[in-house]
Each structure stands twice: as structure tokens, then as C-alpha cells.
Amino acid sequence: MRHREEHGAGCTVYPTSSGPLLGVLAAATAARRILELGTGLGYSALWLADAGAHVDTIEQDEIHAALGGESTKDADVEIHVGTGADILPTLEPGYDLAFSDGDPVEFETDLDQFERLLRPGGLLVSANLFLGQYSADVEGLEHAAVYRRRLLDETRYTTSILRDGLALSALR
Ligand SMILES: C[S@@+](CC[C@H](N)C(=O)[O-])C[C@H]1O[C@@H](n2cnc3c(N)ncnc32)[C@H](O)[C@@H]1O
Ligand SMILES: [Zn+2]
Numbered sequence: 001m002r003h004r005e006e007h008g009a010g011c012t013v014y015p016t017s018s019g020p021l022l023g024v025l026a027a028a029t030a031a032r033r034i035l036e037l038g039t040g041l042g043y044s045a046l047w048l049a050d051a052g053a054h055v056d057t058i059e060q061d062e063i064h065a066a067l068g069g070e071s072t073k074d075a076d077v078e079i080h081v082g083t084g085a086d087i088l089p090t091l092e093p094g095y096d097l098a099f100s101d102g103d104p105v106e107f108e109t110d111l112d113q114f115e116r117l118l119r120p121g122g123l124l125v126s127a128n129l130f131l132g133q134y135s136a137d138v139e140g141l142e143h144a145a146v147y148r149r150r151l152l153d154e155t156r157y158t159t160s161i162l163r164d165g166l167a168l169s170a171l172r
Pocket of ligand 1: 012013014015016017037038039040041042043044045058059060061064082083084085101102103106
């Protein structure tokens, strides 16, 4: 991707392969408020906002946040610049849908916050749960393992993990 060449070696941003699926889930759940962790360059936020929801999306990288803001400027998308760990505790509960697409290092505290922020019956969509299949060097893989176990074991969730490591979890 041209942006990654320009941004430099540390940049790992890539658009989700699940954009249309996110659009379907947002439309089918009639979501009005959507939370996203990991704006990237704004592709997934556009799909999440497509059926008319307001999207609050969090991005720690200021360059990505600026580019994401440019690509979503005509949609109902609000970008919060910072880490999930810093921003999630500041948001008001009542989200219909949350999409997690960040790095695994803070997954466990993010999950605590998604539980606080989603309404009962809300939908949590979690990406990057099988990152270890691409590289054993990904920082924080152990947090992804705990996150997966919580989604599968805790009775408050009904979860299905799709083959590419995207989990769909209904919160009771
Ligand atoms: C895979 S990209 C997101 C792609 C985007 N969701 C899309 O599909 O178009 C991951 C992004 O999340 C950001 N990110 C990763 N961990 C984060 C965290 N803990 N808090 C905030 N942003 C994070 C990265 O800077 C990167 O821009
Ligand atoms: Zn970048």
C-alpha cells in the first residue's frame, strides 16, 4: 500500500477484508451508535456509517487519524485521537455495535471497556484474533488468547469466530 511506503517501516495499517460484512451488520442491527477501535485510514468507518449510524472511532497514530478524517469527512464519523486505553474510559455507554481492530497489547482492558460501553444485546465484532497464524512475533499474542477465551467461555457472550479470526459476539 502506498501509504505504508510513505509512512515508514513501523506502519502496519491495512483495510479490513470485512468491510461489506461490517456494513451488513450495522444495517441488520439498525445500529445508531457505533464504536470503533483502530480507525486506520477510515475504510471500515465508512462501512460502519453507511446505514446512517454515528461512528466514534479511536486512532492512536496522528497521521492515520488525519488521513482517516479526510476520507470520512462526508460521513457521520468522529475520530478520537489516542489509544483505546486512554479514550475508551471517557466515552458514554449505550453503543449498539463495537468493532475492535487494534493491536493485541491492550486487548484485555479494551474488552472490559467494550462490556461497559455496549448496551445489553449489543454486538461486538473483534478482528485480529488469529494474528499468530501470520507471524509468531506479533507483540501481545498472549492477550489475544485471553480475549478469545473470555468471548468463548463467559456466559455473557454468545460468540462465533469466523475462519479469518473475526469474532461476532452478542452481549447478553
Ligand atoms: C488494521 S489498522 C485499522 C484498519 C481499519 N479498521 C480499516 O479496516 O480500515 C489498525 C489501526 O489501529 C491503530 N491502533 C492499533 N492499536 C490501537 C490502540 N490500542 N488504540 C488506538 N489505535 C490503535 C493503528 O495505529 C492502526 O491505524
Ligand atoms: Zn501509517
